[in-house]
Amino acid sequence: MLPNTQPRSLANPMAKLCKVIGAHAPAAGDFATSIADLSVYRRNAPAPPVTCIVEPSIVLVVQGAKEMVIGSDVFPYDTTRFLVTSLNIPANSAVTMASDSAPCLGMVFKLDLRTLAELIAQDGRLVGSGKSVHTSAGVGQLSPKLLESFTRLVELLEEPDAIPVLWPLIQREIHYRLLLSDQAPLLRYIASVGSKGHRIAKAIDWMKVNYAAPLRVDELASQVQMGLSTFHQHFRQLTAMSPLQYQKWLRLNEAKRLMLNEHLDAATAAFKVGYESPSQFSREYGRQFGTPPKRDIAELRLGAERPSVSTLNVP
Secondary structure (H helix, E strand, O other), X not given: OOOOOOOHHHHHHHHHHHHXXXXXXXXXXXXXXXXXXXXXXXXXXOEEEEEEEEOOEEEEEEEOEEEEEEOOEEEEEOOOEEEEEOOOEEEEEEEEEOOOOOOEEEEEEEOOHHHHHHHHHHOHHHOOOOOOOOOOEEEEEOOHXXXXXXXXXXXXXXXHHHHHHHHHHHHHHHHHHHOOOOOHHHHHHHHOOOOHHHHHHHHHHHHHXXXXXXXXHHHHHHHOOOOHHHHHHHHHXXXXXXXXXXXXXXXXXXXXXXXXXXXXXXXXXXXXXXXXXXXXXXXXXXXXXXXXXXXXXHHHHHOOOOOOOOOXXXX
């Protein structure tokens, strides 16, 4: 577990963030806010890893500690270090420090790769070396200036009339501060137009929209202007799975959402997400979630009330 000692320069802003986030996350769970691309969360106890798929985002813990596992890589973070993810990737997220009296509180801020690309093009200091990066997530040191930016952002929740005017300015500042952080190489690799990371990001965007269509990996590689072997290599490096495994993950999670939230039966959900064989769908669903689809959905409905399943969850 990470040491959770804070420099004095971070203590006061963290106290402010705890107060505001605690008010907007009054119970355990994930909560959207009135600010675009910002959500907050509360966890009242440690929890084992939960499977999720995360968008390009930065995750702050303002009280407690968490960790994310992607493939064989573990990324622990707490009130001194932030988590950043640069692609839509399946992962496992765990809460490692939380209690009723000191819940794990934090925020998730979605990144805009276009804003990152614009800043890189505008400021030559942000271009970097162009070296390849072999992961799509990282843990960075939280600087006082980056924390100040997030504090101003969250405090806008207490001043809703100012959000339309100040939100775009603070959003751009946060992206700029991230490009000055120790995680800048990861973000540049994905956001810089023409880089292999940027091409993999484009391929993933296509797969998210077209998950139900047959996947021809050679055609997708050609579409993003990469050789087939290079595409496979970089896709696996950045997502810890092959393109076909990634498509399967998208399909199964969307099918689960359709069955739970839209009350489709297993066969209908299977066909809707692109499966031609309900029996194959049931086998793969069982391997992914540990139980057949009908039983899994029944258990979820019988269990304690929980938020609707989404293919994109808070890490």
